[in-house]
Amino acid sequence: MDKVTITNTTGAAVTDVRFARAMDWDVPPTEFSEFVTIKGTGTASELLHSTDNGFAYALPISSMSDGGIIGPNDADGTTGVADHGALFIFGFGDLADGASKTFNIFYGAGANLTDALNLLGLISPELYSLGQSSGCTSSASGICNDLPTFVFAFNGVGGGVIVPPPGGGVPEPATLALMGAGLAGLVLRRRKMAR
Numbered sequence: 001m002d003k004v005t006i007t008n009t010t011g012a013a014v015t016d017v018r019f020a021r022a023m024d025w026d027v028p029p030t031e032f033s034e035f036v037t038i039k040g041t042g043t044a045s046e047l048l049h050s051t052d053n054g055f056a057y058a059l060p061i062s063s064m065s066d067g068g069i070i071g072p073n074d075a076d077g078t079t080g081v082a083d084h085g086a087l088f089i090f091g092f093g094d095l096a097d098g099a100s101k102t103f104n105i106f107y108g109a110g111a112n113l114t115d116a117l118n119l120l121g122l123i124s125p126e127l128y129s130l131g132q133s134s135g136c137t138s139s140a141s142g143i144c145n146d147l148p149t150f151v152f153a154f155n156g157v158g159g160g161v162i163v164p165p166p167g168g169g170v171p172e173p174a175t176l177a178l179m180g181a182g183l184a185g186l187v188l189r190r191r192k193m194a195r
Contacts, residue, residue, distance in 0.1 A: 005102045008095040017092040017101065020063055021151045023086040024054030025131030033134045035080035040127035042076065044126055045158035046090045046103075047127060050074055054085015063089060086129035090157055103156030109148060116149035121166045126159030128152065 007013045027034040036052050051068030066087055070079040092101045106123050111115030113132065120128060131150040156163075 001104050001106045001191040003011070003102060003104055005100050006092065006095070006193040007100040008097055011092055011097055013096050015094045017095050018048070018060030018089060019092065020058040020060040020087070021105065021152075022056050022058045022063075022085065022087045023129060023131070024053055024083075025150060026083070027084060027131045027133045027148070027150060028161075029049075030133045030135045032083040033081050034084070035078055035130075035132045035134055036082075036084050036086060037078040037130040037132070038086055038128075039076045040125065040154075040159055040162045041074055043159040043162060044090075044127040044154070046092055047088060047157060047159075048088040048091040049087070050127075051061065051081075051087045052079045052084045056087040056142050060089050060091075061123040063087060085131065086152060088127065088154065090154075103154060106151065108151040108153075111148060113145045113147075113149045116151050118166050119151060120153060120163040122156050123153060124161045124165070125163055126157050126161065127154045128163070152155075162184045 004019070006017060006019065009028050018137050025036060026032060038050060041047060041050050049066070051066050051073045052070055053066050053068045056063050056066045067073065070082055070084060093170065093188050095101060102131070104123070108116075110119050116130060129152045130154070133147045136147055
């Protein structure tokens with residue numbers, strides 16, 4: 001996982017700070033003919049635009065009008081078979097002089113779809129794209145679990161975790177509060193008994 005920090009060092013406030021990243025999948029052994037999945041578009045509040053166009057210029061202003069290869073744009077789903085990828089454009093608002101915005105980008109791969117999803121669970125993604133070969137013959141949609149699956153993901157972009165950690169979900173705030181209250185009670189009881 002790579003940490004990206006955008007810091008305003010201009011001496012004045014900067015308005016409408018944006019960041020864009022594009023990925024052209026070209027997944028072997030069927031390069032130029034793959035399936036692309038995009039998830040998290042509805043929950044990542046700092047995502048301004050997404051498409052399945054891996055050829056798009058990663059220019060945060062002009063690529064806002066990119067229409068994608070197959071579509072739909074700005075929506076979760078799997079598209080293919082085509083030579084395509086993913087484009088994500090983020091808007092981070094205004095940055096005061098000296099202020100920073102930090103988020104994470106992750107690139108990886110799994111031996112199959114299950115491995116890729118387990119890998120995603122380790123990084124708590126808020127938004128991701130998967131690239132998978134179209135060489136599968138065991139599924140009506142062509143997407144199956146037995147082919148290498150490549151991962152392009154983000155966290156820290158204003159969304160909720162969309163792939164929970166393996167073996168359990170992300171703790172709910174009420175659960176954490178209950179655990180904290182229990183620990184506080186235990187500490188108070190031990191102090192009282194020690195007197």
